[in-house]
Amino acid sequence: MYLVFSLIMFFTGGTMAMIIRAELFKPGLQLVDPMFFNSMTTMHALVMIFGAVMPAFVGLANWMVPLQIGAPDMALPRMNNFSFWIMPFAFTLLLATLFVPGGAPAGGWTMYPPLVLQNGTSFPMLIFAVHMMGASSIMGAINVVVTIMNMRAPGMPLLKMPLFVWSWLITAYLLIAVMPVLAGSVTMLLTDHYFGTTFFQAAGGGDPVMFQHIFWFFGHPEVYIMILPAFGVVSEIIPTFSRKPLFGYDAMVYATASIAFLSFIVWAHHMFTVGMPLAGQMFFMLATMLIAVPTGVKVFNWTATMFRGSISFEPPMLFALSFLFLFTIGGFSGLMLAMVPADFQYHDTYFVVAHFHYVLVPGAVFGIMAAVYYWLPKWTGHMYSLKLAKWHFWLSTVFVNVLFFPQHFLGLAGMPRRIPDYSTQFADWNMVSSIGGFGFGLSQLLFAYLVWSCARGGAKASEKVWDTAAPHGLEWTLSSPPPYHSFEVAPDVK
């Protein structure tokens, strides 16, 4: 259900992205008015982050964590149910803002005051929707931690868990720590607007920059909430199709934990230009650069796993490899942005847009696609068309680069983000980027078709699914599809 909801939201947010890219296809205002354009950028981000990527990973956790730790199901099924069913209401409320007087929120997904307080009727709807999404994520995360800590099969200590489980355990702790911070910040926005408080209003003794600090204390770990489970997925897939055990399992666990810890102490790199003391700039710059160390460990270990492996290129492996290359590009542009003097030039330009889309699309979204292609036959009991899936991979990989790589050039040339019109000097690369956007969007219809057709029928999948490769872990010991309650009797893990 989480995954189906996520797919619907992926196409909803994708439609918004198509509107953005259509408007930016050439200079001048052609399709939508600027206010609606701003609403589209805001809503696209909110829908993709909270509606598509996060629920997709929660869905993967719901399927795979019990299977991988030898548990019959998640520990708290009622809380799970509640956590899911909040989301359709939250997103109906959020999307309904498109039809209220004043239009949908248009001040950016970051909801910075005082701009956000100028929203019309949509403001309380936005705040309530964010609260509901937060509650849903917190409940989902509590369920994951409780399941992993209490439902593991006997004989499975923490340092024997599959890396997908490890990455989710760490992600769940991040969620429990930072989603309440987001909820707290939007609660303060609400009281500022309706109850006369002045948390973020300078006229009343408050501080608008304080909101930015609180928001990014949530916002930066949020990036890792979206990427760590993808790291876990890739750490499962690469050993399988390299036919080798993962290189440096312990180092991978400690690197994931280090990334999670560091994500709490780098938030102000998003706001270097607000005018912070030099010592603050230095601290946040160096702490941000430090994240490259554990991330480098992970990239090195994935590469070392493949080294001298007997590699085959099934769709999950192709997506994992694409993740490895393209996420690294996003990581490098992140390092460029971490440098204070450089950031002063790049800030709020398309370079930032290119950076975080490289992290989130070929990073998080390709991680989800790799996971779906890896485990879909296990879930449905049917094999999908490998040929069509490879077509989907190549179309996605080519178009994602056509879409986002030119945005680096646009940003370096000075094109600001969140604008519906631009100077003619930016016309060529915007047109290329838009063509990439339409191509990427259309290729995803192939993904939806593959998932749908695999759920309906197809060649029977075996227990191990990837018989010619080397899948490892408890999930492959069960039938495809697994029974409703996966491990009624706890397996004995050696």
Add this chain to the structure above:
Amino acid sequence: MAVQVNETDRKRAIRRTALWLSLLAFGFYAGFILLGVLNSRP
């Protein structure tokens, strides 16, 4: 080989973990609002 798990102990542990994590989440929520209160000057 199958292994027996004590269901009563497990249920108690599940409840305890869920409660602690809920408190932790509430602590972050209330703590950051308190931070906002302490930061604003009338």
